[in-house]
Every structure is written in structure tokens, then in C-alpha cells.
Amino acid sequence: MTPLFAVATDGGLDAFAGLLNAVPVAPFSLNFGSKTYRMDEITREELYRELQGNPVHPTSSQPTPQDWATAYAAAGGGAGLPVLALTISAALSGSRNAAEQARTVAPDLPVTIHDTRTISAAQAFQVHAAASAAQRGETLDTALDWVRRTHEETELYFTIETLEYLRRGGRIGRVQATLGGLLNLKPVITVDRQTAAYTNVGRARSYKGATLALAAQVTARYGEGTPLRLGLLYGSVREDADALLEAIKERHPIVWSGFAGVNPVLNVHTGPRALGVAAAPGKWAWERS
Known part of the structure; x- marks a missing residue:
């Protein structure tokens, strides 16, 4: 064509x-x-x-x-x-x-x-x-x-290992970053439907916990058993994305999955270790028409 x-x-x-x-x-x-x-x-x-x-x-x-x-x-x-x-x-x-x-x-x-x-x-x-x-x-x-x-x-969810880079970049206050560091909190973040800006939808006390929280957010959004397409994102640790894929696979058939490293400009704000996923149900919209 x-x-x-x-x-x-x-x-x-x-x-x-x-x-x-x-x-x-x-x-x-x-x-x-x-x-x-x-x-x-x-x-x-x-x-x-x-x-x-x-x-x-x-x-x-x-x-x-x-x-x-x-x-x-x-x-x-x-x-x-x-x-x-x-x-x-x-x-x-x-x-x-x-x-x-x-x-x-x-x-x-x-x-x-x-x-x-x-x-x-x-x-x-x-x-x-x-x-x-x-x-x-x-x-x-x-x-x-x-x-x-x-x-x-499509929904996008991601987490980061430390709030320090958001603090350095002026995207989070010093007190918030310090408190989050002391409690070892890992945020679960999405892009808000109304504002199209970041919003926090959850938190976990460990990076493994945050990985499971990302998977849980996907299931909460689409319902257990729904076939999914997944775009998995990773920072400095490629294996993080593998772990997230396996966690989502426990609850969903995967129609398509791909992996991409977070690009350097976005990585500046997340810090080196970051993990995310874009998820959508089943086939592409035009394939269902």
C-alpha cells in the first residue's frame, strides 16, 4: 500500500x-x-x-x-x-x-x-x-x-528504586524523598487519565514488592484471565522486566510482549534502576474490527 x-x-x-x-x-x-x-x-x-x-x-x-x-x-x-x-x-x-x-x-x-x-x-x-x-x-x-x-x-505503570533522582530533579520535595528513603518505600506510578500527569497509585516496602504491585495493578485494571499485550521497560537491571513478565503471566495469557530499556533522558528522572509496563487487552483495536 x-x-x-x-x-x-x-x-x-x-x-x-x-x-x-x-x-x-x-x-x-x-x-x-x-x-x-x-x-x-x-x-x-x-x-x-x-x-x-x-x-x-x-x-x-x-x-x-x-x-x-x-x-x-x-x-x-x-x-x-x-x-x-x-x-x-x-x-x-x-x-x-x-x-x-x-x-x-x-x-x-x-x-x-x-x-x-x-x-x-x-x-x-x-x-x-x-x-x-x-x-x-x-x-x-x-x-x-x-x-x-x-x-x-492502554495503561502505563512504573516503579523506581529510589526517590533521590526525583528529588535532585526538583520533582519531589526533600522531606518526601528523605521519608521515602527511610521507610524504603517504592512508589507505583501511572499517568492520570484526567490530567495526563504522573500520579501515585500504590507503594511497596521492597523492590520485589513493587514488582508484584505493578502486576497487581495490571490485573486490577483488566481483570484476571484477560489476554494482554505488554511493553516491558527496564533500567539498569534487565532481569527486573523478566520478573515482572512472569508475575503477570501467572494471571493472564500474553498475546504479545516486548522489552525496551528506558531511554537516557527518562532515566535521568527515574534513576538507573526502574521498571515499568504498558499493558492493553488482547489484539490491537484495528485487528478486532
């Missing part, structure tokens, strides 16, 4: 090899004081070394309008195709605004901007929906319908 549009996204994406996620990306950047890396210029292993040895805690920067314009051109410019741009939740980043500003940089290229209202593996599911529609020669309106339906049925 000849595509009628192209797809681009931003660095909020954690891409899965088993999904149609190989689309142009407007990258985020990492800043260690005066030293800046684009997210494709530093590996996760290099980031972990920097976090351990660099006294300066890094900050992250959203894509610039030029970054987005470059992604638009890479996606549809050569063939003159309209572009569907899927952005990380506007409640979590200013990337959506930069995507809008990029229209003035590339005024001749028709661009439709869609806020995924999520991040990471759940964003990957929406990119897959859009790219699947493009690959099949569907219209842009059909793609947006598939993307919205995918969002409606």
Missing part, C-alpha cells in the same frame, strides 16, 4: 523492536552543567557512569522547533506526505509547544499534531497504531481513530 501520510514522534518514546516504532524522532537533550548530549549521543551505560561520577545532576531539555522541523522533513518531506506528529504528554513536557512552533520552520509541510497524553511504552503503542495505519494505506483520520482507541485501552 502507498502511505497517505508519515509519522514522527519525540524523545518521550521508548521504542520496541517488535512494534512499528522506527519513525523519525525529535530528540530531547541531557545537560550536565555546560555539557550537552542529544539523547542519541549517549548510551544508557554512559549515563549511569555519569550519574555515579559526575557531581552535577543532569537536567533534560525538550526538542527545539528545529528538531521537530527536522523530524517532519525526515518523515514526509522527501515524498511530500502530510505528517502525523505524536508528542509526549503536554502535562509532562513542552515538546508539544515546540512541535507547534516548528510549523513556522517548515510551513509548506502539512502537519497534524496529536498529544498522546502519555509517555514511554504507552507512547510506543500509539506510534505503532499510527504507523500501522500508514503502512496499510489508511487515511489520517483512520490513524487518529486507531491512536485514540489505543490510548483508551
Whole structure:
């Protein structure tokens, strides 16, 4: 099929090899004081070394309008195709605004901007929906319908080993971080449906407990025995994702599962050891139609 549009996204994406996620990306950047890396210029292993040895805690920067314009051109410019741009939740980043500003940089290229209202593996599911529609020669309106339906049925849950990195990044207060550290609490976090921002839905007293709590959240959302698709995420410990998959398998048949390392920009805020899952029921929405 000849595509009628192209797809681009931003660095909020954690891409899965088993999904149609190989689309142009407007990258985020990492800043260690005066030293800046684009997210494709530093590996996760290099980031972990920097976090351990660099006294300066890094900050992250959203894509610039030029970054987005470059992604638009890479996606549809050569063939003159309209572009569907899927952005990380506007409640979590200013990337959506930069995507809008990029229209003035590339005024001749028709661009439709869609806020995924999520991040990471759940964003990957929406990119897959859009790219699947493009690959099949569907219209842009059909793609947006598939993307919205995918969002409606997908949940993202994650946990982290320590609250220290959220504290360093100014995303949690010092007292909260200290209290959480003293009690060894591991939060269970999701992206709120109403605000499209992070919200805490549970906590556990150990990392193993948090892994089981993630699995329990998935079952509470979809009901035991429901077949699931899973996008599993891991930080510095790949085996964490294997353990989470096994815990979910005890309660659900798995239709599809894939694994992805949390990208360096997101890992700055979670800290090295992080674990997450995007879950959705059964087949993809368009496969059920």
C-alpha cells in the first residue's frame, strides 16, 4: 500500500523492536552543567557512569522547533506526505509547544499534531497504531481513530528504586524523598487519565514488592484471565522486566510482549534502576474490527 501520510514522534518514546516504532524522532537533550548530549549521543551505560561520577545532576531539555522541523522533513518531506506528529504528554513536557512552533520552520509541510497524553511504552503503542495505519494505506483520520482507541485501552505503570533522582530533579520535595528513603518505600506510578500527569497509585516496602504491585495493578485494571499485550521497560537491571513478565503471566495469557530499556533522558528522572509496563487487552483495536 502507498502511505497517505508519515509519522514522527519525540524523545518521550521508548521504542520496541517488535512494534512499528522506527519513525523519525525529535530528540530531547541531557545537560550536565555546560555539557550537552542529544539523547542519541549517549548510551544508557554512559549515563549511569555519569550519574555515579559526575557531581552535577543532569537536567533534560525538550526538542527545539528545529528538531521537530527536522523530524517532519525526515518523515514526509522527501515524498511530500502530510505528517502525523505524536508528542509526549503536554502535562509532562513542552515538546508539544515546540512541535507547534516548528510549523513556522517548515510551513509548506502539512502537519497534524496529536498529544498522546502519555509517555514511554504507552507512547510506543500509539506510534505503532499510527504507523500501522500508514503502512496499510489508511487515511489520517483512520490513524487518529486507531491512536485514540489505543490510548483508551492502554495503561502505563512504573516503579523506581529510589526517590533521590526525583528529588535532585526538583520533582519531589526533600522531606518526601528523605521519608521515602527511610521507610524504603517504592512508589507505583501511572499517568492520570484526567490530567495526563504522573500520579501515585500504590507503594511497596521492597523492590520485589513493587514488582508484584505493578502486576497487581495490571490485573486490577483488566481483570484476571484477560489476554494482554505488554511493553516491558527496564533500567539498569534487565532481569527486573523478566520478573515482572512472569508475575503477570501467572494471571493472564500474553498475546504479545516486548522489552525496551528506558531511554537516557527518562532515566535521568527515574534513576538507573526502574521498571515499568504498558499493558492493553488482547489484539490491537484495528485487528478486532
